[in-house]
Amino acid sequence: MSGVAGRKYLITGGASLIGSHLTRALLDAGAAEVVLYDNLSLGSGAVVEALQRDDRVRAVRGDVLRLPSLMDAMAGVDGVFALAAYLTLPLAADPPLGVEVNVMGALNILEAARLLGGRKVVFASSIAVYGGEVHDEVTEATPFRSNDVSAAFAAYASSKLLGESMGRLYAQKHGVPFCAVRFSTVYGENQHGRGVNALYILEALQAVRDGRAPTIRGSGAEAHDYLYAGDAAAGCVAAMERGAPGEAYNLASGRSTSVNEIVAMVLEEYGSPLRPEHVADTRRARSTEHDRLLISPAKAREALGWEAVVAVRDGVRRLRRWLDGLPDAPGRA
Template sequence: MREDEMNNGARSELRIGAAMVGGDAPVKPDVVAVTGAGGFIGSHLVEALLARGHRVKALVHYTGRGTHGWLDTFSADQLAAIDVHSGDIRDRGTVQRLVEDASVVYHLAALVGIPYSYLAPQSYVETNVVGTLNVLESARTVGTPRVVVTSTSEVYGTAVTVPMTEAHRLRGQSPYSASKIGADKLAESYHLSFGLPVVTLRPFNTYGPRQSTRAVIPTIISQLAAGTGRIELGATKPTRDLLFVADTAAAFIAAGTAPAEAVLGQVFQAATGQETSVGELVRRIAGIFGVTPEIVVTEQRLRPSNSEVERLLGDSTRLRRHTGWQPLSSLDDGLKTTVEWFLDPGNLSRYRADRAV
């Protein structure tokens, strides 16, 4: 399956506020910081934080065009509550300016996409490992009250036992996953060595509106939308635990707002406890379109054989017990919402269905 991790009703933007975060947690107008704020999950998290009344300091990757990723699609009212910082997670000064005065730092900035990590592994280390070091060291310097670090279910590699708990062994089956293991363990070391108030969240395979077509669900949708009756994919047998992005955003907020004694220094995974194969995903999404496509497995979309993660199935008992979080979106509802979003011509025009890396 040479696709990015299957990462990741009403439109997603409206559903985020409905995901459960520790019951009826009070809305606080604190200033919070989000790295990777212009990305897929980061932009949804920013929306959810704004809905709770926060002001958000948002780090987006600097470009000469002055673009801010998915934040460019936000309303004027939303943007009024966001302090956008254009910069690079690899620059310590940029990161330290971002985290000053923030009550919580949500660190989501990362170089994603497993296929590209085979081509440019050094860039993954510099962004994902060194970038995380910059966040941790900056938070340590300014005394940030809480840092939520993003890990991933890819740190586990193929499941040895299921359902997988936070104690499952780690295995770097791609340069991407190895870089995330490095970031994950750096966060652990900063808590144990310096007492930094860190929480590490390992979401399973997040999907939903705004996801890159490097991930398999947008790949399937965009190819079906092209109307050729043919879908090019990698392996179709691997299974994933698929989490709708609204629920992932809620998991981040749960980790950032739960009582300190319940979460600091701990690792939590957000998962549904259900697994779905790539082939089953095609069947369900094609059913929404009302078509029966031809599936073509191409060499370009296959991972190297020893790098393929065959099975991921998570257990979120710890996160549920410590924070009250729970996923609210069924797979069918989440897929319908995602298809609806991608079929909007303005959204679909941002993607290329033929892009495999």
């Protein structure tokens, strides 16, 4: 029997892409209750509505910046998944609020867990914490380097590093059971437009579906590690069950896929004869750019018993079916 069965969980930022998949993963594992805590400033009300069709799901309109309401929502749960955050693009659009949510929001979750006691916290971090230091295989010991990445990306990465550091501090000083999961580029059903690198998939799908040539910024050789949201959710559950206090785990596929390959998959998925159009990349808010990215998931595999199972091509197909409104698409209510 799963260690999740019969337990209650809180997901901050529960109306998000990962939050929706995590909710379903917890329910499938037998969770007694899942509380979605979200102010819906970035999350989707439609996602919450669909998830609440299961009577084990309860939605709470709340903000991680408000400690009293956060503590009220956390009362009675066994564990907390701290997903609420501003990604690179929204943080670049509103730096003061983005930094406050990512830093003070994370601190409030830890403080609530300390005051209430007995709540394990799984913190959603990112492989952004490695910055530009991604030339060779990236492990959890790889250091952060920010001098050759965009300011917005470095600010986001720094906020996640600080969240992880505060979590380790609370684990050491107050005994709060805390661990972090570092996501690579997550995509899947309920995809939003806030992920810098996941946008490559979403934009290509939307263009080809509408009969337009997909646009590729630059040469298209830029590579990323694409992680299906269902796999990301499974990794979160594994971290809740088996993650060690103060530890961080890469949740990544371990495979490098270029933007050119993504666009080719999309064109093949639609059986389209269109050819991509290459344009200059003028974005200021963007992540690191390399033609090969190897993020090692070995620690998560060995310590958590987790590994990604959905290949990128299959994940693109699932996302396409969801975008096209096909009734049998995974994740569609």
